Amino acid sequence: MAAAPVVERLAQLALFADLSWPELEAVAHTFEEEVFAPGQRVLRQGISGGAFYVILEGEAAVVIDGVERARLGRGDFFGEITALLGGAPVADVRAETLLRCLSLPGSQLAEFLLERPPVMLRMLQAEARRLRDANRWQ
Amino acid sequence: MAVGGRPFPPGDYDAVVVGSGPGGLQASYFLRRLGVRHALLSADEGPGGMFRRFPLFERLISWTHPSAEVPRESREYEAHDQNSLLADEPELRALVPAHLAEGARRPAREEMAAALAAFAERAGLEARYGCRWEATRREEDGRLALATADGEYRCRAAVFAVGMTEPWVPPIPGLELAHHYVHVDRGAARYRDRRVVIVGKRNSAFEVGEALVRAGVRELTLVSPRPPDLGRLARSPLRPWYLTAYDEHVRGAPGRYVLDASVERVERTGEGHRVHVLDPARGPFALEADEVIAATGFRAPLGDLPALGLATVLDGRLPALTPFFESVTLSGAFFAGNVTQAAQGLRKQGTASLSGMVCGFRYNARVLARHLAETRFGVTLERPALRPDDVVAYLLSELNGAPELALQKGYLARVLTVSASVLRDEGILPLQAFVDGGQDGVAATLEFDEQEEIRPALYVRAGGVLREALLPPHPLRRYEAAAYRAELDDLLRPLL
Numbered sequence: 001m002a003a004a005p006v007v008e009r010l011a012q013l014a015l016f017a018d019l020s021w022p023e024l025e026a027v028a029h030t031f032e033e034e035v036f037a038p039g040q041r042v043l044r045q046g047i048s049g050g051a052f053y054v055i056l057e058g059e060a061a062v063v064i065d066g067v068e069r070a071r072l073g074r075g076d077f078f079g080e081i082t083a084l085l086g087g088a089p090v091a092d093v094r095a096e097t098l099l100r101c102l103s104l105p106g107s108q109l110a111e112f113l114l115e116r117p118p119v120m121l122r123m124l125q126a127e128a129r130r131l132r133d134a135n136r137w138q
Numbered sequence: 139m140a141v142g143g144r145p146f147p148p149g150d151y152d153a154v155v156v157g158s159g160p161g162g163l164q165a166s167y168f169l170r171r172l173g174v175r176h177a178l179l180s181a182d183e184g185p186g187g188m189f190r191r192f193p194l195f196e197r198l199i200s201w202t203h204p205s206a207e208v209p210r211e212s213r214e215y216e217a218h219d220q221n222s223l224l225a226d227e228p229e230l231r232a233l234v235p236a237h238l239a240e241g242a243r244r245p246a247r248e249e250m251a252a253a254l255a256a257f258a259e260r261a262g263l264e265a266r267y268g269c270r271w272e273a274t275r276r277e278e279d280g281r282l283a284l285a286t287a288d289g290e291y292r293c294r295a296a297v298f299a300v301g302m303t304e305p306w307v308p309p310i311p312g313l314e315l316a317h318h319y320v321h322v323d324r325g326a327a328r329y330r331d332r333r334v335v336i337v338g339k340r341n342s343a344f345e346v347g348e349a350l351v352r353a354g355v356r357e358l359t360l361v362s363p364r365p366p367d368l369g370r371l372a373r374s375p376l377r378p379w380y381l382t383a384y385d386e387h388v389r390g391a392p393g394r395y396v397l398d399a400s401v402e403r404v405e406r407t408g409e410g411h412r413v414h415v416l417d418p419a420r421g422p423f424a425l426e427a428d429e430v431i432a433a434t435g436f437r438a439p440l441g442d443l444p445a446l447g448l449a450t451v452l453d454g455r456l457p458a459l460t461p462f463f464e465s466v467t468l469s470g471a472f473f474a475g476n477v478t479q480a481a482q483g484l485r486k487q488g489t490a491s492l493s494g495m496v497c498g499f500r501y502n503a504r505v506l507a508r509h510l511a512e513t514r515f516g517v518t519l520e521r522p523a524l525r526p527d528d529v530v531a532y533l534l535s536e537l538n539g540a541p542e543l544a545l546q547k548g549y550l551a552r553v554l555t556v557s558a559s560v561l562r563d564e565g566i567l568p569l570q571a572f573v574d575g576g577q578d579g580v581a582a583t584l585e586f587d588e589q590e591e592i593r594p595a596l597y598v599r600a601g602g603v604l605r606e607a608l609l610p611p612h613p614l615r616r617y618e619a620a621a622y623r624a625e626l627d628d629l630l631r632p633l634l
Contacts, residue, residue: 034482
């Protein structure tokens, strides 16, 4: 179950699509890789200090008060809201399959984005899409 | 047991522990205390594990203070001595300070090895030395079978305490021309008046750099993409006493460079090497070197376990683990020692465990042995009941003095559970196991907050609802004042 080098898998994700190879290597060195078994929690509703995660492989569920609200897959990211605004997550994120993620301590996300404006723009676009989709269904 | 002089002949055991370093010895010690029948196998000729070879040059980065004011046999002393193994018997405790050179506060490799050998001998820990685990298969009944040159060992739980000292080299063209850290010549004299490039900027890189500076290296360059994280010293694996090269670089000493750049390729040039690097801000340039050292990290020797379904992290270097140190995908495969750093816990604020050091994994081994004994081998653990009036004082004494909480911050916790209105002491457990479990109770731990302040933290679950509470920090880390008692009273009220 050995996987391709992290840096190669990073290059395929939309969030990091604008980065050069050395920049991707620096990202791979900055993030930690974590693997979760199905059913394991990655983010915990009400527990502060969590990280920012990017999914490399597998599927996760967003669960609020025990009710599943959304599914996340490869290339999706989560944890950025509490990383940027502080406080504790309002949802659990739970691994549904074997889930492989890259993580960055939440306190380091703002600095990470400021150093990489293209990643910040990609993230902003993703947040804008989420907002648009949320508005559409209200 | 020791027919023909060697213990643990091949055959059926409840558990098999692989490895006789500090992780394997500590796991074997606690399994035996709990009455779990197991074999201890080791490819080495004697105890000591990584300390038979590493660290190459410098003393360890973990402290042992022989002159601490508390008795060496006491539990409190463990926080003053990060390097000794744990034991229930006073005469087996704190063996590292007795082996330290006069005036030393951090052990050298030989001193660690001697202390571990003394532990194994005094505890009567037998091992089948010279017996290498070679292959693994799953039996039809679900047990694991470990093949060795001596024969096969079948068990319900295998505990791999195999360390993390195999060289790992990233796929950079030409980097195979470099000596990896593990192959660097201990006689650093060969580097005198040479130009050396070290690829890597973590502990082992700075450790070698320190030795080369002392050996009179002419030009020393450390290079890797990620800047050394000196701003987060509390959580950094780097320690100040390896940082001469960095200090000299910052202050502009001739021939001392610490660069943040990715290494593109290494090529041979006559007698020496050329290292092509790329600085994202400044573009490409080349470093000329007589010698190149790859201090690029280590991997656990996982053998054929990945082929059996073991999920790994970090480009295959470590197994992905549950909070109780079992593979997330290969049931019955457990890990002890340095490799338990792969069980990351909650990692609040990015805080890593100290499971990559003896002072962290010695406690993990006790957690693992208790978990195995209870869940796999039918051993009933004691869970003393607490009088409600005693709970606050007990938790405060743990927050003030428990070495497990002081050393494995935000990772291990004192856990009490409530059922049928009785509070019971579950012992020291991974905080994550309590937080992600469902039982009502409380977990007390110490953790770093966003400002790197150490704070007591309580996780209280009452009526199935979990609440996190960070208590205020104290400048001398004494959580004894009335305010702490009052806050604990409040937090615990729903449970008492």
